Amino acid sequence: MKILNNLVVFLLLLNTTFISYSQQDTTINNLIDINYYSPKEYEIGGVIVSGANHLDHPSIINISGLEVGTKIYIPSDKITMAIDKLWKQGIFDDIQILVDKVQGRTIWLNIALKAKPRLSSFRFEGIKASEADKIRETIKLASGDIVTENLKLNTINKIRDYFMDKGYYNVNVLLQETKDTTTTRNDVTLLFKITKGKKTHIKDIVIKGSRSLTTWIPFMDSKDIVLSKMKDTKKYHWWKFWKSSRFSSKNFEDDKKAIIEKYNEEGYRNARIVSDSVYLVKNKKGKQELFIDLNIDEGDKFVFRNITWVGNTKYTSEELSKRLRINKGDPYNKALLEKNIHYDPTGIDISALYQDDGYLFFQIIPVEIKVENDSIDIEMRVYEGKQARIGKVSLAGNTRTNDHVIMRELKTRPGELFSRDNVIRSIRELQQLQYFDQESLTYDIKPDIENGLVNIEYKLKEVTSDKLELSGGWGAGMIIGTVGVTFLNFSTKNFFEKDAWKPLPSGDGQQLSVRAQTNGTYYYSLSASFTEPWLGGRKPNALSTSVYYSYQDDGYWNNSGSPEYWLSIFGASVSLGKRLNWPDDYFTFVQGISFQQYNVKNYTAITDFSNGRSNNINYNLTLARNSSDSPIFPRLGSDVSVAGQFTFPYSLVNGKDYSTISTQERYKWLEYYKVNVRASWYFNLIDDFVVSTRVRFGFLGQYNKKVGYSPFERFYVGGDGLQGWALDGREIVALRGYTTAALSPSNGATVFDKFTLDLRYPITMNPMMSIYVLTFFEAGNSWANFEGFSPFKMYRSFGVGLRLFMPMFGLIGIDWGYGIDQVPGSPSSGGSQFHFSIGQSID
Secondary structure (H helix, E strand, O other), X not given: OHHXXXXXHHHHHHHOOOOEEOOOOOOHHHOOOOOOOOOEEEEEEEEXXXXXXXXXXXXXXXXXXXXXXXEEEXXXXXXXXXXXXXXXXXXXXXXXXXXXXXXXXXXXEEEEEEEOOEEEEEEEEOOOHHHHHHHHHHHOOOOOOEOXXXXXXXXXXXXXXXXXXXXXXXXXXXXXXXXXXXXXXXXXXXXXXXXXXXXXXXXXXXXXXXXXXXXXXXXXXXXXHHHHHOOOOOOOXXXXXXXXXXXXXXXXXXXXXXXXXXXXXXXXXXOEEEEEEEEEEEOOOOOEEEXXXXXXXXXXXXXXXXXXXXXXXXXXXXXXXXXXXXXXXXXXXXXXXXXXXXXXXXXXXXXXXHHOOOOOOXXXXXXXXXXXXXXEEEEEEEXXXXXXXXXXXXXXXXXXXXXXXXXXXXXXXXXXXXXXXXXXXXXXXXXXXXXXXXXXXXXXXXXXXXXXXXXXXXXXOEOOOOEEEEEEEEEOOEEEEEEEEEEEEXXXXXXXXXXXXXXXXXXXXXXXXXXXXXXXXXXXXXXXXXXXXXXXXXXXXXXXXXXXXXXXEOOOEOOOOOEOOEEEEEEEEEEEEEEOOOOOOOEEEEEEEEEEEEEEEOOOOOOOOOOEEEEEEEEEEEEEEEOOOOOOOOOOXXXXXXXXXXEOOHHHOOOOOOOOOOHXXXXXXXXXXXXXXXXXXXXXXXXXXXXXXXXEEEEEEOOOOOOOOOOOOOEEEOEOXXXXXXXXXXXXXXXXXXXOOOOOOOOOEOEEEEXXXXXXXXXXXXXXXXXXXEEEEEEEEEEOOHHHOOOOOOEEEEEXXXXXXXXXXXXXXXXXXXXXXXXXXXXXXXXXXXXXXXXXXXX
């Protein structure tokens, strides 16, 4: 019985707060008699707070729940609960509830507190100012934060992790805490003393237990494949200066997951990393080097055996098995199984088969029903559900572009059957507008199963779509500077609205461009264009207009006050474009009329026409198909176009004898036909590596041999392709590794071809600056006439390049190319060449 009584007392002590007294009392019994077997009831006569003078005392009393007039038993759990409530605030180091005085059955309490220190300020020692700024963003400390041991430890660890990710594996962080004497509160300042040490590179990665992975790449064994999967954990090689070999714990964990995923893809479903170790070793020079050991247990390899289907009614099991594209005996690859069921970027997965026909609620659950030796049987349990129709289509994030401009581009319309392909296509159409961040464009599917509906919300992030062109180039013996602005999202409707000028009226998707070029003395060019992409607002019929004027003379003035030679061109055009639905809705057709008037005097650069006035009225048309998935960095799809220009065949109907008339009369009205073919294909090779293949072909024809080829509109191949510096209507075709126009006759070519192959890799796809690098191989040539056309006699080149896309400036290109083949009569035209452009593509 005595043991039981002691146990009861012990449990009461665990759950009851000790009651203390004011310092003027000498004995407990003088104020209160505590009996755990028979608690006494008291009425709270008053509550005061001592300590923590910078805090609001009434709020503390309110939080504790100890209100005046409340009756409590002492001892009781109400005291314990009051202390618990105050502890949960996380701002106190010590809490006591003391008895201040007792009168009969009335008790006065004192909540005695010791507040935790608060952060007054913090600083760093031993690092650069730029590093300190980045660490501040990482640790997220702020004045007024409560300084706890946990906060200090977490902050030190964040600083260590930051520098370890930068390669400073020996970083040391010491914390010095000092009371802030400038305030009356319990504030402290923190000083972080950081010793980074020297960067530690990964000396070696040792792989154990890997022996079964295979690849088509020669000389790569299983361990090499494992290492190739470690994208961000690489051993140090001095010649791989662009690759980091620093160790990052987070990247290491991601790389280990990638290794297991690779094993799973090859059928090793039970593969695991048994152990890993990261350790430092001092080399002979006393420098510490980092080593990594990985011990892998591959497990057994499994294969698919029997795959059966249940629950499918719309499509037969044979149709679904064909669509699944997994055969008996294939390695058991769960990732491939999920991809072929749920989402394949090419759109040939089983889910696309159903969801493109409205079956949004369709589901397939693959179940392993039998595992025998190395074989696995799968049962595909299909729930087809009912077809869903689109309910509401909404937008979020378009702060500048009007809703109707976006809605008209969408392929998802309320009331229509849901189609996953139409949703993905809608995203592509929005990307082509270039009004939004390409990488963050997404959608939110909100099913309403009960009503058989689905609501779709497109989430957008506006970026600056206007472009400023600032470019320079060398041509015709002079330096040409270009300044231009292009507004891709202009609004003429709001032109006279004062509030719409922020800085320009925008939001209706119209395009306005103004451009000027000059060499500062004897050459200038002015142009302007406008496009309404939805003429009338109901159909995607694009109306485009443009006007331009160019002038060039010799820069020298004779005694009569006029130049020895000059050339001017005035031009205007109007065209109407239309989106087609056949053969598919990636096709567009554009047709228009253009007019140019050439005025020349002693202009010998055009050998066939150096004096007089020539007029060019032509009908032009373009049939194009563009299925590329992005205008900036396409990974998939193609872009093919066939364009033609046709003048009226005057010589065939006017009855003139062109063998006797003057040159001025011969070319008063130009006659020709011209064909341009462009084709580009994009293929995502592996990860973010993209292969691009491109073909170009151009031909300038004549209606009448007695008239001959037009002296204008000819092709000039070679260089960076900068347009505009030559005024004689020539078409510049870039071919890197050679100087401008080096691969064409002096008076231009009438036929050319060009082939390009390049490999691209994105460095960053940030909406404010997209950067990718490339390596290329290309070849091409041009000929004076079609009779001399030899399509495989080409000038070859190779090189590397960099592309930067900034919304305000457009595409910036820098290339180094090496022309392999020597140009007859001009040995310096090939070899090593640098090319630069702003606002237009070099390739």
